[in-house]
Amino acid sequence: MKFNNILVSKNNNLATVTINRPKKLNALNKATIEELNEAFETLQDANDVKVILLTGSGDKAFVAGADISEFAHFSVDEGGFLARKGQEMLFNFIENLSTPVIAAVNGFALGGGLELAMACHFRIASNNAKMGLPEVSLGVIPGYGGTQRLPQLVGKGKAMELIMTAGMIPADEAKACGLVNYVVTPEELLPLAEKLAAKIMRNSPVAISSAIRAVNANFEDGVNGFDVEIEAFGKCFGTQDFNEGTTAFLEKRKPIFPGL
Numbered sequence: 497m498k499f500n501n502i503l504v505s506k507n508n509n510l511a512t513v514t515i516n517r518p519k520k521l522n523a524l525n526k527a528t529i530e531e532l533n534e535a536f537e538t539l540q541d542a543n544d545v546k547v548i549l550l551t552g553s554g555d556k557a558f559v560a561g562a563d564i565s566e567f568a569h570f571s572v573d574e575g576g577f578l579a580r581k582g583q584e585m586l587f588n589f590i591e592n593l594s595t596p597v598i599a600a601v602n603g604f605a606l607g608g609g610l611e612l613a614m615a616c617h618f619r620i621a622s623n624n625a626k627m628g629l630p631e632v633s634l635g636v637i638p639g640y641g642g643t644q645r646l647p648q649l650v651g652k653g654k655a656m657e658l659i660m661t662a663g664m665i666p667a668d669e670a671k672a673c674g675l676v677n678y679v680v681t682p683e684e685l686l687p688l689a690e691k692l693a694a695k696i697m698r699n700s701p702v703a704i705s706s707a708i709r710a711v712n713a714n715f716e717d718g719v720n721g722f723d724v725e726i727e728a729f730g731k732c733f734g735t736q737d738f739n740e741g742t743t744a745f746l747e748k749r750k751p752i753f754p755g756l
């Protein structure tokens with residue numbers, strides 16, 4: 497994969513995607529969103545990738561938002577198209593990926609940057625990270641799912657406060673309200689992500705992808721998450737991973753999941 501705005505590397509079944517526009521604090525322009533879509537699509541299909549880590553380059557920002565210079569002169573139609581296309585190509589796409597995606601928030605995660613982190617399956621942060629949805633300070637609202645995912649993660653009242661004040665919260669406050677799961681020093685961030693990824697990798701990839709689908713079903717309109725869970729649960733009984741997991745348990749050994 498050859499990209500201009502992101503870096504992709506693989507090590508021990510962990511793929512790391514790094515948004516690489518540090519001079520623009522990794523702001524999400526159109527090209528970066530397209531490259532991220534292509535990278536995630538490819539990584540999801542790669543048999544040697546069990547977990548994906550998403551982070552930003554440099555020591556200042558994860559992503560400081562959508563690239564304001566690109567949409568400052570947009571019309572009503574162009575604004576709507578920007579949000580719809582972005583949500584479909586990247587934000588919803590990541591949320592529904594069958595491979596687990598961890599966001600390692602290593603600095604500013606603002607606007608589209610926080611929305612990107614929230615689309616990942618869970619988040620960890622370094623103690624210099626700052627998070628917020630400052631869109632209303634620009635006369636616009638979050639358009640990449642922020643008005644939906646922030647209340648899901650932190651509750652409606654806190655989300656309303658964060659969105660209306662356009663304020664930034666530090667990492668420890670983000671942890672206290674459930675936005676991130678862990679806060680560590682910048683040096684500890686990637687090692688922690690690797691440790692969590694290694695724990696995930698010990699488990700059945702097929703079961704994990706079903707669990708992602710079932711958890712996400714809770715937030716889909718017109719979908720009964722319990723029914724999705726029941727169906728996905730039943731399907732597990734027909735997988736080689738289930739056979740291996742239960743057999744290994746009974747034989748008192750560690751499972752080697754084929755991922756089938």
Ligand code: COA
Nearest residue numbers: 519520521523560561562563564565604606607608630631
């Ligand atoms: N879109 C486009 N460019 C951005 C950007 C964004 N969202 N965020 C930062 N940049 C650019 C700046 O324009 C600047 O570019 P320049 O050097 O060519 O002028 C560069 O990144 C560095 O940013 P700067 O503002 O100088 O850094 P800072 O440390 O003074 O401030 C922030 C950091 C994050 C507080 C500030 O950049 C900011 O408020 N960014 C916008 C955040 C935002 O509103 N995001 C939501 C967008 S919907």
